Amino acid sequence: EKGTYPYYMLKEIDEQPLVIRRLIEKYRNEQGELAIDEDIVQAVNEADRLYIVACGTSYHAGLVGKQLIENWAKIPVEVHIASEFSYNMPLLSEKPLFIYISQSGETADSRAVLVRTKELGHKSLTITNVPGSTLSREADYTLLLHAGPEIAVASTKAYTAQIAVLAMLASVAAKAKGIALDVDVTKELGIVANAMETLCDAKHEMEQIAREYLATTRNCFFIGRAVDYYVVLEGALKLKEISYIQAEGFAGGELKHGTIALIENGTPVIALATQEHVNLSIRGNVKEVVARGANPCIISMKGLDMEDDRFVIPAVHPMLTPLVSVVPLQLIAYYAALHRGCDVDKPRNLAKSVTVE
Numbered sequence: 001e002k003g004t005y006p007y008y009m010l011k012e013i014d015e016q017p018l019v020i021r022r023l024i025e026k027y028r029n030e031q032g033e034l035a036i037d038e039d040i041v042q043a044v045n046e047a048d049r050l051y052i053v054a055c056g057t058s059y060h061a062g063l064v065g066k067q068l069i070e071n072w073a074k075i076p077v078e079v080h081i082a083s084e085f086s087y088n089m090p091l092l093s094e095k096p097l098f099i100y101i102s103q104s105g106e107t108a109d110s111r112a113v114l115v116r117t118k119e120l121g122h123k124s125l126t127i128t129n130v131p132g133s134t135l136s137r138e139a140d141y142t143l144l145l146h147a148g149p150e151i152a153v154a155s156t157k158a159y160t161a162q163i164a165v166l167a168m169l170a171s172v173a174a175k176a177k178g179i180a181l182d183v184d185v186t187k188e189l190g191i192v193a194n195a196m197e198t199l200c201d202a203k204h205e206m207e208q209i210a211r212e213y214l215a216t217t218r219n220c221f222f223i224g225r226a227v228d229y230y231v232v233l234e235g236a237l238k239l240k241e242i243s244y245i246q247a248e249g250f251a252g253g254e255l256k257h258g259t260i261a262l263i264e265n266g267t268p269v270i271a272l273a274t275q276e277h278v279n280l281s282i283r284g285n286v287k288e289v290v291a292r293g294a295n296p297c298i299i300s301m302k303g304l305d306m307e308d309d310r311f312v313i314p315a316v317h318p319m320l321t322p323l324v325s326v327v328p329l330q331l332i333a334y335y336a337a338l339h340r341g342c343d344v345d346k347p348r349n350l351a352k353s354v355t356v357e
């Protein structure tokens with residue numbers, strides 16, 4: 001039940017710190033160390049390449065997962081949109097493992113790929129929020145998100161739970177391979193949960209940003225570089241699906257290759273800056289759009305923040321920033337939709353689970 005909340009989406013955004021803390025407990029052994037079913041870890045480490053297959057928000061979580069697994073467990077990862085994979089299958093490696101990410105576990109596009117890869121004899125792991133769901137039953141292995149029911153059509157807590165599970169999987173796989181990581185993922189996820197809480201307490205700021213930038217606009221651009229690019233794709237999807245504002249996420253360096261033509265006086269451009277190695281270059285991209293009249297809203301991370309930033313998120317481990325930087329984008333989308341009188345939980349033309357191909 002949504003209790004005192006006006007919409008499930010807001011409740012589910014607020015539940016995110018709790019879900020991360022619950023995951024830390026669920027994926028811990030008696031010694032208090034991070035632990036994942038050994039068969040799953042073995043399947044991951046025996047694969048010569050991982051193929052993540054998903055749709056929508058789950059696909060966006062997969063992009064972040066690729067970064068985590070390649071960096072920590074040193075296994076090459078490809079991320080595919082399920083509906084494309086079905087009809088345009090890439091050349092597969094000798095020993096692939098397929099990872100299906102799906103909140104509902106019922107998405108038909110993803111299931112079609114699972115059926116096909118099973119026919120080909122390949123092993124599969126489903127990461128889902130719903131025990132006993134079709135994708136969970138049909139795959140060889142399952143990792144659960146433990147996020148509790150997600151009712152709002154716009155996915156929020158499932159996305160952060162997916163990334164947290166992928167981070168845990170990447171770190172446990174690395175350890176099993178004898179790779180020494182200089183990051184204590186359990187501890188870092190605890191810091192993430194606290195940072196999420198701080199952001200959930202700053203709703204009024206996000207409401208203000210939505211009011212200032214998005215009250216009447218027809219479109220909005222999101223830019224980011226490195227892992228921030230993946231997060232802005234998610235921020236743009238959230239905004240468009242519930243507020244009907246045309247929103248697009250771009251890699252910071254890519255706007256000038258065409259899309260910058262759309263920038264007019266007052267066009268909102270929301271930029272994420274949480275990555276040190278691209279901090280100056282994303283700010284350079286903001287200058288480019290400002291020179292064409294854009295109304296910039298820079299959301300940065302403590303330690304990398306600069307004078308004109310609109311909002312600064314608390315510092316977390318650089319590989320885990322998506323878990324935190326997505327929260328303001330979820331809230332901005334929520335308030336933009338609310339201010340525009342949209343039905344936040346049940347946007348037009350959309351269903352919670354897409355069970356047709």
Ligand code: M6R
Pocket residue numbers: 055056057058101102103104105106107110153154155156237238241352353354
């Ligand atoms: O249940 P799934 O994770 O497989 O669903 C995939 C997409 O349909 C879903 O993430 C969709 O994009 C959401 N409405 C996004 O908020």
